[in-house]
Amino acid sequence: MTLEIEDLRVRFGGVRPLDGVTLTFSAGLCGLIGPNGAGKTTLFNVLSGFVRPASGTVTAGGTDLLRLAPHRRARWGLRRTFQQEQVVAELSAAANLRLAADHLGGGEEGLLGFCGLEDPGRPAGELTLLERRRLELARALVGTPRIVLLDEPAAGLSEAESRELATLLQAVPEKFDALVVLIEHDVGLVAEVCASTAVLDFGRLVALGPTAQVLADPAVRAAYLGEAP
């Protein structure tokens, strides 16, 4: 599965959160990094249909995604999680998953186990943060996910918990034959689990390629790590 993004532009009044972004995510687990306000979440919003771009195209496995209504993108296999948690605290983990499965018209079998949630009957509100993040991932994998967009799933987790979640994320592309894009502020984590990474800054692509190479790029270090070029 490849995701090809071509000259994407988004304007909110005078703000240009995406200012002509062209990039291709090819396969596996891909990183998407950049400073606060760089446009990362806006890119996910365009891909999932929350925000309509002023111009640009998005092609996923030969399908013109922007021409599909948001719910049809979901049926096609586009999944996302949000920076703000989406699980329903009063419902059990299993009921939360079923809700997503009903909504998307897809299967949910084995997903809680795959995501490492041992006790499906517990209310989501009683789960730890890591367990809730596992549940959110499970919700994003119902049916036939083809592209899975994860917006800072490791935020707020300890380093050990982040590594645990990252190990799980690494297993997703092969098991589901899906492309996973991971927004993450912990560059060390991205370096560990993402073979390729894209860097945004002020709505523009700064670098794209093998993660180690990207992180060593002086333009990236200047933009993202605040170092002088």
Ligand SMILES: Nc1ncnc2c1ncn2[C@@H]1O[C@H](COP(=O)(O)OP(=O)(O)OP(=O)(O)O)[C@@H](O)[C@H]1O
């Ligand atoms: N609905 C909106 N109306 C106006 N401006 C917006 C809107 N959504 C985002 N922006 C602006 O667009 C820019 C990019 O925001 P975005 O949320 O995409 O950044 P981000 O890279 O996800 O940052 P963070 O790492 O903090 O989550 C910011 O300047 C933000 O204030």
Ligand SMILES: [Mg+2]
């Ligand atoms: Mg964001």
